[in-house]
Amino acid sequence: MSTASxxxxxWINYGVxxxxxxxxxxxxxxxxxxxxxxxxxxxxxxxIQGALGRGDAxxxxxxxxxSFIFTGLSVAVAFHAGLFNIGSEGQAYVGGxxxxxxxxxLDHYVPWYVTMPFAIxxxxxxxxxxxxxxxxxxxxxxxxxxxxxxxFNFIGAALMVYLLVNVFIVPGKMAPETRTxxxxxxxxxxxxxxxxxxxKLGPAxxxxxxxxxxxxCYLVWLLIWRTKLGYEMRTLGISPTAAVYAGxxxxxxxxxxxxxxxxxxxxxxLNAVMxxxxxxxxxxxxxxxxxxxxxxxxxxxxxVGIILAAILxxxxxxxxxxxxxxxxxxxxxxxxxxxxxxxxxxxALEYMLRPAMVRLYQTARGK
Amino acid sequence: MSLQSSANEPAxxxxxxxxxFGAVHANKNINLSVGKGSIHGIIGENGAGKSTxxxxxxxxxxxxxxxxxxxxxxxxxxxxxxxxxxxxxxVHQHFMLVENFTVLENVMLGAEGGQLLAKGVAGxxxxxxxxxxxxxxxxxxxxxxxxLPVGNQQRVEILKALYRGAEILILDEPTGVLTPAEADxxxxxxxxxxxxxxxxxxITHKLREIMAITDTVSVMRRxxxxxxxxxxxxxxxxLAELMxxxxxxxxxxKGDANPGPVLLSVKNxxxxxxxxxxxxxxxSFDVRAGEIVGIAGVAGNGQSELLEALAGIRKPVSGxxxxxxxxxxxxxPALLRQLALAHIPEDRHHMGLVLKFEEYENSxxxxxHDPRYGRGAMLDLDxxxxxxxxxxxxxxxxxxxxxxxxxxxxxxxxxxxxVAREIERDPKMxxxxxxxxxxxxxxxxxxxxxxxxxxxxxxxxLLVSVELDEIRSLSDRILVMFAGKVVGEKSADADEQTLxxxxxxxxx
Numbered sequence: 001m002s003t004a005s006x007x008x009x010x011w012i013n014y015g016v017x018x019x020x021x022x023x024x025x026x027x028x029x030x031x032x033x034x035x036x037x038x039x040x041x042x043x044x045x046x047x048i049q050g051a052l053g054r055g056d057a058x059x060x061x062x063x064x065x066x067s068f069i070f071t072g073l074s075v076a077v078a079f080h081a082g083l084f085n086i087g088s089e090g091q092a093y094v095g096g097x098x099x100x101x102x103x104x105x106l107d108h109y110v111p112w113y114v115t116m117p118f119a120i121x122x123x124x125x126x127x128x129x130x131x132x133x134x135x136x137x138x139x140x141x142x143x144x145x146x147x148x149x150x151x152f153n154f155i156g157a158a159l160m161v162y163l164l165v166n167v168f169i170v171p172g173k174m175a176p177e178t179r180t181x182x183x184x185x186x187x188x189x190x191x192x193x194x195x196x197x198x199x200k201l202g203p204a205x206x207x208x209x210x211x212x213x214x215x216x217c218y219l220v221w222l223l224i225w226r227t228k229l230g231y232e233m234r235t236l237g238i239s240p241t242a243a244v245y246a247g248x249x250x251x252x253x254x255x256x257x258x259x260x261x262x263x264x265x266x267x268x269x270l271n272a273v274m275x276x277x278x279x280x281x282x283x284x285x286x287x288x289x290x291x292x293x294x295x296x297x298x299x300x301x302x303x304v305g306i307i308l309a310a311i312l313x314x315x316x317x318x319x320x321x322x323x324x325x326x327x328x329x330x331x332x333x334x335x336x337x338x339x340x341x342x343x344x345x346x347x348a349l350e351y352m353l354r355p356a357m358v359r360l361y362q363t364a365r366g367k
Numbered sequence: 368m369s370l371q372s373s374a375n376e377p378a379x380x381x382x383x384x385x386x387x388f389g390a391v392h393a394n395k396n397i398n399l400s401v402g403k404g405s406i407h408g409i410i411g412e413n414g415a416g417k418s419t420x421x422x423x424x425x426x427x428x429x430x431x432x433x434x435x436x437x438x439x440x441x442x443x444x445x446x447x448x449x450x451x452x453x454x455x456x457x458v459h460q461h462f463m464l465v466e467n468f469t470v471l472e473n474v475m476l477g478a479e480g481g482q483l484l485a486k487g488v489a490g491x492x493x494x495x496x497x498x499x500x501x502x503x504x505x506x507x508x509x510x511x512x513x514x515l516p517v518g519n520q521q522r523v524e525i526l527k528a529l530y531r532g533a534e535i536l537i538l539d540e541p542t543g544v545l546t547p548a549e550a551d552x553x554x555x556x557x558x559x560x561x562x563x564x565x566x567x568x569x570i571t572h573k574l575r576e577i578m579a580i581t582d583t584v585s586v587m588r589r590x591x592x593x594x595x596x597x598x599x600x601x602x603x604x605x606l607a608e609l610m611x612x613x614x615x616x617x618x619x620x621k622g623d624a625n626p627g628p629v630l631l632s633v634k635n636x637x638x639x640x641x642x643x644x645x646x647x648x649x650x651s652f653d654v655r656a657g658e659i660v661g662i663a664g665v666a667g668n669g670q671s672e673l674l675e676a677l678a679g680i681r682k683p684v685s686g687x688x689x690x691x692x693x694x695x696x697x698x699x700p701a702l703l704r705q706l707a708l709a710h711i712p713e714d715r716h717h718m719g720l721v722l723k724f725e726e727y728e729n730s731x732x733x734x735x736h737d738p739r740y741g742r743g744a745m746l747d748l749d750x751x752x753x754x755x756x757x758x759x760x761x762x763x764x765x766x767x768x769x770x771x772x773x774x775x776x777x778x779x780x781x782x783x784x785x786v787a788r789e790i791e792r793d794p795k796m797x798x799x800x801x802x803x804x805x806x807x808x809x810x811x812x813x814x815x816x817x818x819x820x821x822x823x824x825x826x827x828x829l830l831v832s833v834e835l836d837e838i839r840s841l842s843d844r845i846l847v848m849f850a851g852k853v854v855g856e857k858s859a860d861a862d863e864q865t866l867x868x869x870x871x872x873x874x875x
Binding site for chain 2: 229246
């Protein structure tokens with residue numbers, strides 16, 4: 001009761017509160033850094049410099065952010081329909097198979113911009129296919145989507161290792177990966193975009209998938225808030241009984257929402273497989289699917305929020321890697337702790353400061 | 368203003384209670400004194416500040432100013448725990464029950480009596496049996512809440528307060544879901560409690576209840592306590608006028624029905640609920656164009672399931688539903704809407720509305736595929752908002768803001784949103800469940816008039832309500848349901864006793 005139902009203006013809800021949460025997260029991270037005997041301000045400086053200080057640093061940050069935008073959108077779309085898709089990781093992984101198959105078949109014959117639309121479709125199709133079985137089980141049999149998508153992450157991982165080790169491996173090589181795609185199967189880097197800002201991309205794999213991700217953000221916004229399907233998904237997500245009353249078909253809506261969610265997760269592979277490594281490798285998703293859950297939570301399942309949260313996590317990934325290089329005391333695991341604190345304060349404790357803000361706001365508007 | 372409500376010393380006193388929510392002045396300098404061992408009614412329209420006042424008393428809100436005294440001693444009620452400790456028990460309008468717990472578990476919740484449950488469970492079971500026997504509130508202690516009909520869930524709420532040995536019992540719209548028989552039953556319990564020296568505060572819109580049960584009554588309007596009267600010295604008309612601030616029409620004016628051809632026909636319909644229990648048992652009836660058929664019955668006798676089956680929400684086990692003489696192929700609300708059947712559901716909070724949506728989004732719920740709200744896959748938000756604004760104006764929905772979250776409208780205005788949406792489609796048939804539950808008196812008048820207008824425009828209207836007054840004043844024919852069967856049909860002028868006996872399954 002009490003303060004929970006009091007409406008706050010958007011600039012507090014989406015501006016002040018997330019910012020305060022972030023400051024809290026950094027404050028406690030600073031305490032952790034201080035506790036192990038390093039200077040937290042220096043550490044913060046390394047983190048920021050490492051993520052945003054140079055052209056290539058920004059390139060890496062945005063490269064990670066691109067993956068997180070795709071998986072964040074994937075989680076958000078399912079979430080709007082009341083489905084908690086934990087399977088973006090596996091859907092992205094299998095999506096990579098779709099992207100790789102297109103790249104391997106076309107790279108000899110056509111330039112990248114011809115390959116790209118087919119690769120988008122392939123990645124989305126394979127990602128969606130991997131989401132279909134859990135979706136069908138949820139819709140028809142009531143098997144909980146959280147459980148089935150987690151299981152499908154493992155099944156997907158096993159399937160991909162099998163395919164890479166036994167089918168796609170280049171004869172005579174030890175690494176379980178496909179051959180390197182020719183330029184016709186790669187997505188070019190966005191060095192021209194960086195050059196506009198006077199920055200040099202260097203070795204960073206920031207590529208065209210970023211633009212695809214932004215387009216997807218717009219399309220997801222359109223889907224959720226401007227289409228009848230999005231309206232049905234939101235109705236189902238908020239109130240299943242109202243959805244029944246309104247004649248919204250449960251089975252169809254659940255399956256379509258999950259197919260879209262899986263497709264978006266699958267597109268994450270465009271960035272990693274065709275944009276960065278130019279081949280399909282084992283475990284290329286590297287946890288981006290799970291980060292997508294945090295990104296979607298932090299971004300309140302809204303594309304704009306997701307872009308911001310994805311960039312934040314990109315900063316933490318890239319800056320964190322640099323930080324652990326500069327300060328060997330702060331290991332990779334410490335970076336995970338800091339990321340955990342961000343998720344904790346910005347996600348799990350999202351509403352902790354709300355009652356105080358409501359009181360402040362009421363006093364300020366006041367009597 | 369603070370007329371002593373009984374000769375006894377006051378059990379509870381409110382002195383100068385004041386509460387603001389931002390710009391909204393919910394309670395203005397409220398003074399109230401309720402005598403020990405009396406039943407005190409508080410009436411007022413939705414938004415008059417009754418619920419805020421009671422929330423302050425129960426520790427949900429804190430008053431900006433003022434003092435609460437219990438048995439003469441000033442107390443600070445920080446939270447509901449403190450309220451319970453001070454001997455205040457609350458029965459909420461919207462149930463505060465854990466839906467997947469049993470009755471027993473819900474009653475015990477927060478009063479388990481130790482770390483291990485076994486002893487507490489045994490004690491609670493015994494206590495529950497005693498309460499059940501003393502007050503006749505029969506509920507199976509091992510039934511799961513979500514599987515109980517709404518009427519029985521209410522009984523659990525009352526049992527919960529009684530179980531905690533409340534000395535002062537606050538009931539917020541307690542009879543909203545009860546039938547006259549059940550309400551009478553509740554009133555008898557309240558009288559027994561009063562005679563045992565307990566104090567009861569009854570919040571309601573219903574003047575009839577105030578007159579029937581209370582000793583004293585206070586009227587609230589726009590955050591102020593405008594009057595306190597001894598019930599014996601006032602009249603329904605005076606209270607209604609105090610409440611609304613103008614004279615109101617208490618009876619619905621309507622002419623004779625002009626029944627046309629049968630539009631909606633039910634043949635040997637049998638419906639089971641989630642547990643597999645037969646709730647509608649071989650029911651048959653017709654509804655003609657231009658008539659209102661009312662279904663009376665005690666809550667939980669199959670009316671809800673019947674309505675859901677007709678609306679396509681619940682699949683019947685056997686039997687037929689015919690529209691215009693043609694059998695309805697499948698249980699599909701979307702298909703039925705296409706056949707011009709509109710449905711104002713019993714539960715607007717969970718079914719008729721998505722409370723988190725903005726008002727305009729709810730104004731198309733179920734009709735979102737209509738081409739006027741956008742071609743193809745897209746929604747034309749401008750068109751949706753425009754039609755929402757038209758509905759807001761025509762149905763006087765307040766505040767007139769289609770961008771406001773639906774949860775922030777009052778109960779009466781929420782119901783108007785549903786009524787506007789369903790009636791504005793100009794359906795041929797209209798299913799209506801509990802049209803005025805939790806709706807204030809001004810809105811009741813408005814909604815009743817719309818229903819009569821629909822009838823006069825030649826629509827077939829099926830009305831389900833547990834308010835016998837409502838059934839009697841609106842219906843042209845009354846069907847009485849008991850234990851899943853239609854036990855009889857009466858004309859609109861049947862007297863209340865006859866109907867009451869039929870609803871109790873005693874006479875046919």
